[in-house]
Amino acid sequence: MKKMELTLIEDFLLISLDDEKGSFILDTTYVNNGLAGAVMLELALNGKIELRDNFIHLKNGDPIDDLILDQTIQAIKNEKKDKKVGFWIGALNANASDIKNVTLKKLTDKGIISKQKGKTLWVFSYNKYPTKDALPENEVRSRLNNIVLNKMEPTPKCLMLLNLIDVCELSFEVYRTKDVRKAAKNKIRELTKSSSDITDQTTLEVQTAIIAATMSAVIASTTAST
Secondary structure, X not given: OOOOOOOHHHHHHHHHEOOOOOXXXXXXXXXXHXXXXXXXXXXXXXXXXXXXXXXXXXXXXXXXXXXXXXXXXHHHHXXXXXXXXXXXXXXXXXXXXXXXXXXXXXXXXXXOEOOEEEEEOOOEEEEEOOEOOOHHHHHHHHHHHHHHHOOOOOOHHHHHHHHHHHHOOOHHHHOOOHHHHHHHHHHHHHHHHOHHHOOOHHXXXXXXXXXXXXXXXXXXXXXXXX
């Protein structure tokens, strides 16, 4: 059976969903900013963007047959001047509902989750997405745990996902005990400092800027809501 390859966006969304309830375990603030960061990081992984004086520059505008990524590429292309990372995190955050829905549909079409109807107070209907095939998510979780606990060398994609999970305070969902979560945070910092050995300099610069902008957006959003 051919191994199913998921995007960084799909990985992040899967981990953000409660497997049984099919609802998001994170506050909307974290999910939306996490998705925005994941889209930009996915573009970096695909060699589509680079950082020039702290501004995102479109390096390659060719479509890659992915609705969310291609729409983002087109949006970057439509801007007359390069914009800072924070601008794009904000723009994607504003469009997070569409990103979420498209990604949920992709995961449903792949048979990884199922779409079901739920009700609040027995009256108000909503969609929920419980896990149907746990293997893809379990493989992601296994890789992340092996990186922290068994010193497995991370891929650039895994390193980006680790950073996103840390920034969006999702570590509790991947690492079940307090000691392991603490070890995970230390490992992420260690890997990020030495990530020039894992990924190329261009991708590293974009990753650092995107993670910083995502963190700033999360902090600003959570502060505003309190």
